[in-house]
Amino acid sequence: MTTLIKNVTVIPMTRKEYFFKGDILIKDEKIAYAGPASDLTADEVKDMTGFIALPGFVNAHTHLAMTLMRNYKDSQSNLQEWLSEIFPIEDKLTDEDIYSGNLTGLVEMIKSGTTCFADMYFSQWKTAEAVKKAGIRGVLGLTFFGDEKESERRIREIYPRILEAAGNDPLIRIDAAPHAIYTCTGSTYQAAAEFAKSHGGYVNTHLSETAKEVEDCIAEHGMRPVEYLDELGIFSSPCYLAHGVHFDDSELTILRKHGVSVVHNPSSNCKLASGICDIRHYREMGINVCLGTDGASSNNNLSMVKEMRLAAMLATISTMKPASTTPYEILEMATVNGARALGLDDRIGTIEEGKDADILLINAANASMTPLNNIFSAIVFSMPEEAVDTLYCRGRLLMQGRKLLTLDENEIIRNAKEKWEALLKR
Numbered sequence: 001m002t003t004l005i006k007n008v009t010v011i012p013m014t015r016k017e018y019f020f021k022g023d024i025l026i027k028d029e030k031i032a033y034a035g036p037a038s039d040l041t042a043d044e045v046k047d048m049t050g051f052i053a054l055p056g057f058v059n060a061h062t063h064l065a066m067t068l069m070r071n072y073k074d075s076q077s078n079l080q081e082w083l084s085e086i087f088p089i090e091d092k093l094t095d096e097d098i099y100s101g102n103l104t105g106l107v108e109m110i111k112s113g114t115t116c117f118a119d120m121y122f123s124q125w126k127t128a129e130a131v132k133k134a135g136i137r138g139v140l141g142l143t144f145f146g147d148e149k150e151s152e153r154r155i156r157e158i159y160p161r162i163l164e165a166a167g168n169d170p171l172i173r174i175d176a177a178p179h180a181i182y183t184c185t186g187s188t189y190q191a192a193a194e195f196a197k198s199h200g201g202y203v204n205t206h207l208s209e210t211a212k213e214v215e216d217c218i219a220e221h222g223m224r225p226v227e228y229l230d231e232l233g234i235f236s237s238p239c240y241l242a243h244g245v246h247f248d249d250s251e252l253t254i255l256r257k258h259g260v261s262v263v264h265n266p267s268s269n270c271k272l273a274s275g276i277c278d279i280r281h282y283r284e285m286g287i288n289v290c291l292g293t294d295g296a297s298s299n300n301n302l303s304m305v306k307e308m309r310l311a312a313m314l315a316t317i318s319t320m321k322p323a324s325t326t327p328y329e330i331l332e333m334a335t336v337n338g339a340r341a342l343g344l345d346d347r348i349g350t351i352e353e354g355k356d357a358d359i360l361l362i363n364a365a366n367a368s369m370t371p372l373n374n375i376f377s378a379i380v381f382s383m384p385e386e387a388v389d390t391l392y393c394r395g396r397l398l399m400q401g402r403k404l405l406t407l408d409e410n411e412i413i414r415n416a417k418e419k420w421e422a423l424l425k426r
Helices: 064-071 079-091 095-111 124-132 148-166 188-201 211-222 226-234 250-260 265-273 279-284 304-319 327-334 338-340 375-382 409-424
Strands: 002-010 020-028 030-036 044-047 053-055 057-060 114-121 137-144 172-178 203-207 239-243 261-264 289-291 359-363 388-393 394-398
Touching: 002 359, 044 394, 053 375, 057 239, 057 261, 057 289, 057 338, 064 095, 064 114, 064 124, 064 409, 095 114, 095 124, 095 394, 095 409, 114 124, 114 388, 124 137, 124 148, 124 172, 137 148, 137 188, 148 172, 172 188, 188 203, 188 226, 203 226, 211 226, 226 250, 261 338, 265 304, 279 289, 279 304, 289 304, 289 327, 289 338, 304 338, 327 338, 327 375, 375 394
Parallel strands: 002 044, 002 053, 057 114, 114 137, 137 172, 172 203, 203 239, 239 261, 261 289
Antiparallel strands: 002 020, 020 030, 053 359, 359 388, 388 394
């Protein structure tokens, strides 16, 4: 099957501020051509005049099933108080609750242009089922909590269930996801890193989300969080770190040395008063910075469209320098940098021949983006989610004309409401 997308404005994310008007040919799962207008033919030809093509967004950190807890306990004063309210609810979740929450989150992510996400949560076999149903790309974390004995149990009992549910789906990878240094022992982190090495995955963890976390780490271990994980040997495995709000230069130097990426979660950091991550400085220090939404309970959405705009605004106000991080650089964080953080940049993150056809088509014919004076500013600052029109993941259409093709949105919403109401009665 071949599809030719003609007369589209392409932002390939291959070099700074570059875009062109031309064609994209999708052959089966791959991009077979991306360049100027051509005389190519295909089984299906789409004239997309007035549309913009981007690589699909990469949401490099979320907790997908937490959509069920959206708009719940929103008035806690900090992360620790919020977690004290959330953990008891999570203890009541069933597999079917988690499956429902996953599907709700996938609807939202697809409709806002995400083709790939990295997840950390429980019952990831249900997440794998939801990912396969939706046709999206999921990097699923085997979550680690507690001590080494508990880690061994999770590897022995939980990993096989995730693996079985994932099957041979090429869109699913399983990473090691130790939750945080305040919920996992050092031996648990080492077990997680060893698991990642043995199974070809990465280590995905929260780190330095709050100032208190840093202070507690210094008090307990006599060193800062990055230094602590480095001492444990965790960075010998490829890693990406969620939040990273409070790293100092010595820590950034360690991260740069090991090629560790930082996932910026601006909405969650604001909502929970965790702080503002200095992404401009991190980038200047040679750190690969990408974007994540965190979970819908601490955001309260999974929209990379909204995340990009807030990331740009915070970069300006935190430095008092407009465009200290340019719109193009924000787009990099949402696409190719995210792919790089997850070790998938050989497959996704740019629109290039040979890459998987993870492609987002934006309808620029809307009042919010008119006039289109600067295409990068228009996407980052002005684009409404409704402009996200069509989405391909590995060449498969997930949405066209804002209509979901793999998921029943109305049924999923009804089910999520029922699951939440039942959960509150337990």
